[in-house]
Amino acid sequence: MxxxxxxxxxxxxxxxxxxxxxxxxxxCPILHVDMDAFFASVELRKHPxxxxxxxxxxxxxxxxxxxSANYPARVFGVRSAMPVARARRLCxxxxxxxxNSADYREVSTGVMRIFREITPLVEPLSLDExxxxxxxxxxxxxxxxxxxxxxxxxxxxxEHGINCSVGVASVKFVAKLASGMAKPDGMLVVPRGETxxxxxxxxxxxxxGVGKRTGxxxxxxxxxxxxxxxxxxxxxxxxxxxxxxxxxxHALAHGRDARAVVAESAEKSIGAEETFxxxxxxxxxxxxxxxxxxxxxxxxxxxxxLRGRTVSIKVRFDDFTTITRxxxxxxATDLTHEIYRMACVLLDEQVPPGAVRLIGVRVxxxxxxxxxxxxxxxxxxxxxxxxxxxxxxxxxSKFGTSAVRPAALLSKDKPLLSKDKPAxx
Numbered sequence: 001m002x003x004x005x006x007x008x009x010x011x012x013x014x015x016x017x018x019x020x021x022x023x024x025x026x027x028c029p030i031l032h033v034d035m036d037a038f039f040a041s042v043e044l045r046k047h048p049x050x051x052x053x054x055x056x057x058x059x060x061x062x063x064x065x066x067x068s069a070n071y072p073a074r075v076f077g078v079r080s081a082m083p084v085a086r087a088r089r090l091c092x093x094x095x096x097x098x099x100n101s102a103d104y105r106e107v108s109t110g111v112m113r114i115f116r117e118i119t120p121l122v123e124p125l126s127l128d129e130x131x132x133x134x135x136x137x138x139x140x141x142x143x144x145x146x147x148x149x150x151x152x153x154x155x156x157x158x159e160h161g162i163n164c165s166v167g168v169a170s171v172k173f174v175a176k177l178a179s180g181m182a183k184p185d186g187m188l189v190v191p192r193g194e195t196x197x198x199x200x201x202x203x204x205x206x207x208x209g210v211g212k213r214t215g216x217x218x219x220x221x222x223x224x225x226x227x228x229x230x231x232x233x234x235x236x237x238x239x240x241x242x243x244x245x246x247x248x249x250h251a252l253a254h255g256r257d258a259r260a261v262v263a264e265s266a267e268k269s270i271g272a273e274e275t276f277x278x279x280x281x282x283x284x285x286x287x288x289x290x291x292x293x294x295x296x297x298x299x300x301x302x303x304x305x306l307r308g309r310t311v312s313i314k315v316r317f318d319d320f321t322t323i324t325r326x327x328x329x330x331x332a333t334d335l336t337h338e339i340y341r342m343a344c345v346l347l348d349e350q351v352p353p354g355a356v357r358l359i360g361v362r363v364x365x366x367x368x369x370x371x372x373x374x375x376x377x378x379x380x381x382x383x384x385x386x387x388x389x390x391x392x393x394x395x396x397s398k399f400g401t402s403a404v405r406p407a408a409l410l411s412k413d414k415p416l417l418s419k420d421k422p423a424x425x
Contacts, residue, residue, distance in 0.1 A: 015178065015198060017146060017187040025146040025168055027192035029135030030261065032167040032175040033152055035111065036184040038128035039068030041162040042107050043097050054094035058084045064275055067099050071184055107160050114155050118148060121261045129179075131172055133261035149187050170195060171257035173208050195255035200227035207252050209245065217241060229253040270306065272296040273360025279318045280356050283347070290343045291336075293361040298336035301363060307332035308363035311342040315351050316358035325350040332367050339363060 015023055035041065039057040044050060054073035058066050066087050069078040076091035087094070108127040115122045118141070121133035134148050141148065149166040156164045163185040167178025170192040178188035178198075190198045203225060204210055204218045217240050223229050229237070230253035237246035251257070272293045280286060290313070301307060312326035325346045333339065343361050 012181060012188070012198060012201070015188045015190055015194075016182065017150065017189055022146045022168075022187065022189040023194070024191045025144050025189050028145045028168050028170050028189065029133055029138070030169055030172055030175045031132040031134060031145065031149055031152075032169075032172070032179040033115070033130055033132065033149075034165050034167075034179045034183070035128035035156075036163045036165055037068055037070045037074075038107075038162070039099060039104055040070040040073075040097075041068075042103050043100070044070065045161045047095075047097070050095055054078070054091050056084075056087055056091070056094045056096050057099050058087070058096055059099060059275075069094075107162065110160055111156055111164075114152060114159070118152070121263055123261045123263065131175065131261045146187070146189050149189075153185075153187065171255065172259050172261065173252055173257040174198065174255065176208075177202075177206060196230070199253070199255055200225060200230065202226050204229055207249055209248055209252075214241065214245065214249075226253050268366065269362050269364040270297055270300050270304070270308070270366065271312075271360055271362025272300075273314060273358060275316075275358045276356070281353065286347060286356060286359060287344055289359055290347065290361060291340050293359070294340035294343055295336045297361050297363055298334055298339050301334035301366075305368060306366045307334040308367070309333075309365040310363065311339055311346070312362045312364060313343050313346045313351070314358070314360035314362065315347075315356055318355040318357050320357070322358075323351065326364070328365070332365070333363075 040055050043057055044055060047055075051070075052072065054076060055070045056066055056073050056078055057068040058064050064084045066078060066080055066082045066084060068080055069087070073087075073091055073094050076094075078087045078091050078094065084096075088096075104127055111128075112122065112124060112130065115130055115132055119132055119134050119137045121136070123131040125131070134145055137148070138144065143151065145168050149168050153164055153166060156162060165179050165182040165185060166187040167175040167180070167182060167190070168187065169175040169178055169190040174190050174195055178190050182188040199206075204223055205215055207226060207229065210218070218224075218229065221232065221236070221240060223232055229249055232250075234246060234250050237250060240246070241249070274289055274293060276289075309332045310326050310328045312324055314322065314324045316322040327342055327346060329338070329342065339361065
């Protein structure tokens with residue numbers, strides 16, 4: 001979907017909620033709530049003196065990307081996922097702040113708790129946005145959909161000190177568009193009977209599923225707006241886009257979206273990755289980073305009471321070619337040393353030599369830790385790896401993440417080698 005926050009707004013201001021009211025919200029049970037510049041907003045709670053200046057949240061690496069930018073920074077063209085180097089060129093006066101993932105998770109948990117107090121039908125899309133189906137809550141709360149949207153905005157600001165924008169509509173696709181167009185700190189309500197009046201003036205890039213290539217196909221057909229797609233013969237669209245894509249876009253252009261709000265499903269994978277400041281050939285250094293990432297992944301699994309059967313690594317080379325390699329264990333694990341051992345095997349056996357720009361570790365096929373079983377061997381000590389890693393988790397929770405670390409991570413010059421880990425190529 002195109003950036004809804006950058007779509008034309010002038011013709012659609014009549015859908016915007018104002019202090020004394022908003023359009024008719026009957027038949028509009030779907031809300032999409034999106035935090036405004038989430039990471040930057042959380043950081044600005046600690047730095048209120050920076051609220052009116054450009055602020056960018058990004059990793060310390062010069063090879064990193066922008067994670068969030070406040071609205072003064074966006075005026076200069078700074079956007080999420082942009083390389084940090086480009087952001088600095090566009091806005092050299094910006095204040096660059098390092099990310100704090102623990103703070104973001106804490107605020108996200110609190111915001112999602114607000115949503116679930118209203119309805120159990122909450123579908124998070126990321127830390128900072130979610131769909132809500134409030135249809136079943138309207139009578140219980142004695143509120144309309146628009147009133148619930150405004151209540152959410154007020155509570156998020158009061159309890160967490162950040163702003164959010166809300167879209168209210170009859171279907172998910174329109175609600176998400178509306179929240180983007182309400183930014184920053186606003187709410188758009190699209191009455192059920194005016195869905196097409198809202199959609200049809202918008203460019204085709206606003207349709208969910210229209211990327212660069214599909215947009216070029218539609219442009220060659222002379223279709224510039226959603227109204228054009230709605231009016232186009234379906235058979236013509238199918239010849240150019242294929243049956244599935246044509247049917248999907250044609251339905252959306254007519255305001256049809258059958259997707260229901262699905263309550264949060266179990267996590268499918270947990271992992272971590274790192275982009276290097278300079279490319280690396282050295283397999284010893286890559287192993288050290290795999291250990292660091294395995295430690296983070298294992299700690300997250302244990303904290304969430306999960307284990308996983310499949311370990312995978314992700315490697316991006318200097319030409320941006322990216323590969324993933326995985327292997328499934330006999331028994332699910334949450335232990336750092338098991339994850340790291342398999343990651344090293346994958347690196348040595350399945351990753352060709354070359355300059356590496358990014359490396360990552362991920363554990364998949366997750367199950368609840370209590371029922372996952374534990375792999376044992378004849379030489380496993382009575383109190384072994386699990387006790388050691390749990391004790392390390394407890395120490396880090398009390399004294400900080402650097403309180404207990406693997407010895408190999410304490411010295412950048414010490415190779416990560418042992419008798420059961422392959423030597424570097």
